Amino acid sequence: MASFLEFRQVTVAFGDYVAVEGVSLALAPGAFVSLVGPTGCGKSTLLNVAAGLLAPSRGEVLLEGRPLKGLNPVAGYLFQQDAILPWKTALDNVALPLVFRGVPWGEARERARVWLEKVGLGRFLRHYPHQLSGGMRKRVGLAQVLIAGPKLLLMDEPFSALDIQTRQLMENELLRLWQEDRKTVLFVTHDLEEAIALSDRVVVMSAGPRSRPIGDFPIPLPRPRDVAEIRLTPEFLRLHREIWELLRGEVLRAHAGA
Amino acid sequence: MASFLEFRQVTVAFGDYVAVEGVSLALAPGAFVSLVGPTGCGKSTLLNVAAGLLAPSRGEVLLEGRPLKGLNPVAGYLFQQDAILPWKTALDNVALPLVFRGVPWGEARERARVWLEKVGLGRFLRHYPHQLSGGMRKRVGLAQVLIAGPKLLLMDEPFSALDIQTRQLMENELLRLWQEDRKTVLFVTHDLEEAIALSDRVVVMSAGPRSRPIGDFPIPLPRPRDVAEIRLTPEFLRLHREIWELLRGEVLRAHAGA
Amino acid sequence: GVGGKTAVVYLPLTVVERLGYFKEEGLDVVIQDLQAGSRALQALVGGSVEVVMGYYDHTIQMQAQGRDIVAFVEVGRYPAIVLGVRSDLADQVRTIADLKGKRVGITAPGSSTHFFLNYLLVKAGLKPTDVSVIGVSVGAQAVAAVQNKQVDAISNVEPAITLLEERGLIKVLADTRTTKGTREVLGGEYPAAVLYTTRAWLEKNPDTAQKLANAMVRGLRWMQGKRPEEIAAILPEEYFLGDKDLYLKVLKNSLESFSPTGRFSDTAPLRPLTVLSAFDERVKRARIDLKRTYTNQFVDRVPIR
Amino acid sequence: MRGLRVRLWQAGLLLGFLLLWEWASRTGRIDPFFFSLPSAIAQRVWRWFATGEVYPHLYITTVEMLLAFALGTLLGVVFGLWLALAPAVAAVLDPYVKALNAIPRVVLAPIFTLWFGLGVLSKVALGVTLVFFVAFFNTYQGVKEVSPLVLQNARLLGAKPSHLLRHVYLPAAASWIFSSLRTSIGFAVIGAVVGEYLGSAAGLGYLIAQAEGVFDTTGVFAGMVVLMAFVLALDALVGTVERRLLVWRSKEREGGSA
Amino acid sequence: MRGLRVRLWQAGLLLGFLLLWEWASRTGRIDPFFFSLPSAIAQRVWRWFATGEVYPHLYITTVEMLLAFALGTLLGVVFGLWLALAPAVAAVLDPYVKALNAIPRVVLAPIFTLWFGLGVLSKVALGVTLVFFVAFFNTYQGVKEVSPLVLQNARLLGAKPSHLLRHVYLPAAASWIFSSLRTSIGFAVIGAVVGEYLGSAAGLGYLIAQAEGVFDTTGVFAGMVVLMAFVLALDALVGTVERRLLVWRSKEREGGSA
Ligand SMILES: Nc1ncnc2c1ncn2[C@@H]1O[C@H](COP(=O)(O)OP(=O)(O)OP(=O)(O)O)[C@@H](O)[C@H]1O
Ligand SMILES: Nc1ncnc2c1ncn2[C@@H]1O[C@H](COP(=O)(O)OP(=O)(O)OP(=O)(O)O)[C@@H](O)[C@H]1O
Numbered sequence A, B: 001m002a003s004f005l006e007f008r009q010v011t012v013a014f015g016d017y018v019a020v021e022g023v024s025l026a027l028a029p030g031a032f033v034s035l036v037g038p039t040g041c042g043k044s045t046l047l048n049v050a051a052g053l054l055a056p057s058r059g060e061v062l063l064e065g066r067p068l069k070g071l072n073p074v075a076g077y078l079f080q081q082d083a084i085l086p087w088k089t090a091l092d093n094v095a096l097p098l099v100f101r102g103v104p105w106g107e108a109r110e111r112a113r114v115w116l117e118k119v120g121l122g123r124f125l126r127h128y129p130h131q132l133s134g135g136m137r138k139r140v141g142l143a144q145v146l147i148a149g150p151k152l153l154l155m156d157e158p159f160s161a162l163d164i165q166t167r168q169l170m171e172n173e174l175l176r177l178w179q180e181d182r183k184t185v186l187f188v189t190h191d192l193e194e195a196i197a198l199s200d201r202v203v204v205m206s207a208g209p210r211s212r213p214i215g216d217f218p219i220p221l222p223r224p225r226d227v228a229e230i231r232l233t234p235e236f237l238r239l240h241r242e243i244w245e246l247l248r249g250e251v252l253r254a255h256a257g258a
Numbered sequence C: 001g002v003g004g005k006t007a008v009v010y011l012p013l014t015v016v017e018r019l020g021y022f023k024e025e026g027l028d029v030v031i032q033d034l035q036a037g038s039r040a041l042q043a044l045v046g047g048s049v050e051v052v053m054g055y056y057d058h059t060i061q062m063q064a065q066g067r068d069i070v071a072f073v074e075v076g077r078y079p080a081i082v083l084g085v086r087s088d089l090a091d092q093v094r095t096i097a098d099l100k101g102k103r104v105g106i107t108a109p110g111s112s113t114h115f116f117l118n119y120l121l122v123k124a125g126l127k128p129t130d131v132s133v134i135g136v137s138v139g140a141q142a143v144a145a146v147q148n149k150q151v152d153a154i155s156n157v158e159p160a161i162t163l164l165e166e167r168g169l170i171k172v173l174a175d176t177r178t179t180k181g182t183r184e185v186l187g188g189e190y191p192a193a194v195l196y197t198t199r200a201w202l203e204k205n206p207d208t209a210q211k212l213a214n215a216m217v218r219g220l221r222w223m224q225g226k227r228p229e230e231i232a233a234i235l236p237e238e239y240f241l242g243d244k245d246l247y248l249k250v251l252k253n254s255l256e257s258f259s260p261t262g263r264f265s266d267t268a269p270l271r272p273l274t275v276l277s278a279f280d281e282r283v284k285r286a287r288i289d290l291k292r293t294y295t296n297q298f299v300d301r302v303p304i305r
Numbered sequence D, E: 001m002r003g004l005r006v007r008l009w010q011a012g013l014l015l016g017f018l019l020l021w022e023w024a025s026r027t028g029r030i031d032p033f034f035f036s037l038p039s040a041i042a043q044r045v046w047r048w049f050a051t052g053e054v055y056p057h058l059y060i061t062t063v064e065m066l067l068a069f070a071l072g073t074l075l076g077v078v079f080g081l082w083l084a085l086a087p088a089v090a091a092v093l094d095p096y097v098k099a100l101n102a103i104p105r106v107v108l109a110p111i112f113t114l115w116f117g118l119g120v121l122s123k124v125a126l127g128v129t130l131v132f133f134v135a136f137f138n139t140y141q142g143v144k145e146v147s148p149l150v151l152q153n154a155r156l157l158g159a160k161p162s163h164l165l166r167h168v169y170l171p172a173a174a175s176w177i178f179s180s181l182r183t184s185i186g187f188a189v190i191g192a193v194v195g196e197y198l199g200s201a202a203g204l205g206y207l208i209a210q211a212e213g214v215f216d217t218t219g220v221f222a223g224m225v226v227l228m229a230f231v232l233a234l235d236a237l238v239g240t241v242e243r244r245l246l247v248w249r250s251k252e253r254e255g256g257s258a
């Protein structure tokens, strides 16, 4: 099967500093792949490359077999930092992607309301971003990205600002959506349990500089999953231990190097 | 023993929306208190009040028995969002609090370097914030707050952007520092394990609006602790289960309400 | 168009307007105030105005540039420019020759006041470069310049001159407001304020030109022998809001300089040419045909009433 | 309460200044020939309005000024947006724009008269050449300052250039543009008045020029007083629009009774 | 490469424009009485520099203009900072500042002459009154736009007002201030030249006025050409300083070879 998104020997350098080097990674259509690695190793950088926001210094990215030039037209990207529009209310922020697609404001707002209720913000439709808490803003961003139904989903620590319970609700919602129309997902997280519970594959990055994937673990857990329950299965614990061993060494190396 | 910081019937309303209501909470000198609760319940709001950035609509905050007027002079506050100065390098950002206290730049930079090494950023001294990854910026902020040695430490999800291993290193470092000169710490986190592992007390907030503390759990775990090891003790697991029960119900309520 | 409607040298225009003579001739005249003679001329060349009340000098300068500008009514027969020296220097500077090395205020570089000064200097045996000139504009700024001792002498026009005299700030050295003064300084009549326009316009609109000439000449005749008070009585109130007594004095000092007939004498236009060709490169180089710069054909046809 | 205090202060300052002026003029400490007397000026303004003679002039100046303001701002904003969004064009045109800004407009009066006649148009043109640059430089910089994160997010959400303009660039540059409006109002007035001053048959500038020609300082100052009152009225209008459009800003933290 | 292309374009545009002008003037399509001929202008400029007669004038104008620029900007920035940081004062003074900005400076020429004489000072004063407002409004707004988070962080870190000014307000407002400088340069020149134009014994404005007095359009345009060249040189200087001071900006994402 041809891959949906493929990194081919991608190297990104900022001046002298080579953040990632020779990254090759192929995502099958409909795959849910998590990217974990020590802080500062270049995960966000890779997502930026995949979104077409950053051209690699060497190598290339293929989208459905064709080299990606400029912005990735099928990607939805939930940034690590807040990127929603500060001058629009939560409702308008979420309605915006639909408006961009030509949906009239009235209908777009109607559909946005539904999405905001899904992420638990039904009571904060008219709030501006600065009137929302950190976790709320993240969820507005999530709704904004999901409402447009992108074929490729790039998510950079989407749930780290949420409490565990809300997080699990969101994770399950994400899985449900993904199951429905089988988007391809590239998911960055620091929470290894989250990575395993959600993904088909977990890719471990080495510590920077010159970071690259050093482990690629298929997660053969059955679907559909409930993220809370699956954490208790022995298979999960085995995988967790295995990946953790690798990751732990890497992080220690990162600190030794710094 | 008189409390170091005390909230007395603090209510904060934003327009009609009452975020927290009638919060009373006393922190003994040298106490390490964690605040957990569903997203959007008002944790950051309370930290803002404690820092003197936000005046409560009703009630008051006492600092060492005296009502707090204006900025809290003894507080160090690690904000939930990035708040380091974008026009200064990592090194200068960390040196700044010392410069504010009259230390000459040369010496301040020398001491800042040591701190940046402690948080694992020894190789990124000359980087500007926009050249750092999310987790790196957070750590610069951490060093910036800690270098001044504040008597009261307010921390809003300081470690949520870090990978687990780095996170544990930072947590241990924080505990070591705290043990040394017994700052008073008010710590906001979504990670209940982190809260229990670090604190003397865990306070659970109810879901907003009109949020207030609904549980106050002393954590009688022995010190000094290693955050990684302590998680495996049965006492820890018992506490975790107990608090989790309460919290879980609350979060569900929050979503039902929304 | 007019360059500085409130300037005293252009007073007859306001008089004619107030007396309603334009209307009686069936003309609907809009007076555009352009603040400076040179800009009024430019507006004429550019076609924004049809007729200008301005200085005769300009018609000569324009001919040097190949423009056919014709004056058809003489309004002022003396230039009404005055050279005065600051009173506190009056002992040192008794004649124009004593101005050597001094700072002299003019209205603007290249203006008539500038040429006038240069002419006087040369006549007194000096070179134009023997003094340093400073543009001080007209009006209050000129007064301020003298009062603050920014200039030692000043070549300027009414009403600034009378005001300066009134305040005892200057002593007059050369005065071309009066017959006597002008004869002394320039040797005789010297067309100053005139109505001029392009030859093309004149040829296309002889009737309108005639009506304008009629109205203007009527106004000039009306002004003859009137006392300042009588003239002031028909002027808009704004003209002497500053200080009525002062304005009357200004009028008294200036009345003589207005032409009684509107006619150009045959010799008078020579004088501006002499002055100009002494200092304006292009006028000097060009061969000026004075006959083409003015015409009495309209004034001569004004009905005598 | 606070508003009242401010008003009182303002009135007090004004009164004090006027009294001082009046006193100095009457006692000859400053020369009334150059400075007139506030009482005389007030009287004149009163008479102008009582007899109604000022209205036609005011009307003309208002029309000129509003046109200059609107047109100059519009052109400045459009041009600013254009150059900011087309860096190649900007690089080429940059020196020309700057050189044009250095032309003393007053010198161009004859050319304006040639092109636009002596009516309203030439004054508008003069005003436009002043207002344009203020609006242009600020819009240009405002667009350059748009948060790259928000911009990238909007582009990935599918915004077409027109959407970006409407939903990202304009709102982001709004505070820049409004700031320029504040400066522009003054310059629009100057353009109109100087234009009239240089050549016209009506307008406040004409009034002032006439007054100056006969040493009527009172008239000059009265003209300026009317101008100022007029500009303040216009500024209040801009202020209202600005508050409307920028509701989303956090201003100060809103909560509490601080 | 790119730089060269830009230069070529610029030169081409200029040349095309000049040729068109020359052609139109020669064939009488535009009136050389108003527009002169580029060749004649070039000749005149050349003669001015060859004979050296322009140098004293250029020197005077330069001095006036630099002084007006420096002083106006300084005053504007200081005042802008002051009012932005003292909202009570700002509220009181606000209408006065705006009213002053509406005064047509040209009308004030007599008063400037009275106060500052006919020398360099009165021109500087005129220039300052123009430059001041541009700098003032932008600085004011720039300070108001400082990220509240960064500001609060700095204050909590112990910054005294002077520190805030130096390390927060000024860097944050820097891009605003620089933007105003761009506009200001032009206005400083206008102030100097118009001042000379209205009354002086030397300077480019004097040259222009003299040329105008004898209907020497070539001289007028030659004066303006010299002015423009001069402003461009100054602007390049400001640009260099700006790039130095604002190195911390992200501009475009730096990495890659895009
Ligand atoms: N514009 C830039 N200039 C220089 N270096 C940069 C730039 N952007 C990123 N880097 C460097 O690239 C490396 C990778 O950054 P990246 O943001 O991809 O890390 P990350 O894996 O997302 O980390 P985190 O988990 O902390 O978010 C870091 O070392 C960072 O300093
Ligand atoms: N300026 C404001 N105007 C209106 N409402 C506000 C404002 N600031 C905060 N709120 C509201 O107050 C509530 C509490 O916000 P706060 O930021 O304290 O939550 P939090 O507990 O820190 O949440 P999180 O865990 O997501 O950071 C939220 O519902 C938010 O919408």
Ligand SMILES: [Mg+2]
Pocket (backbone or CB within 6 Å): A043, A044, A045, A080, A156, B133, B134, B135
């Ligand atoms: Mg990242």
Ligand SMILES: [Mg+2]
Pocket (backbone or CB within 6 Å): A133, A134, A135, B043, B044, B045, B080, B156
């Ligand atoms: Mg929060």
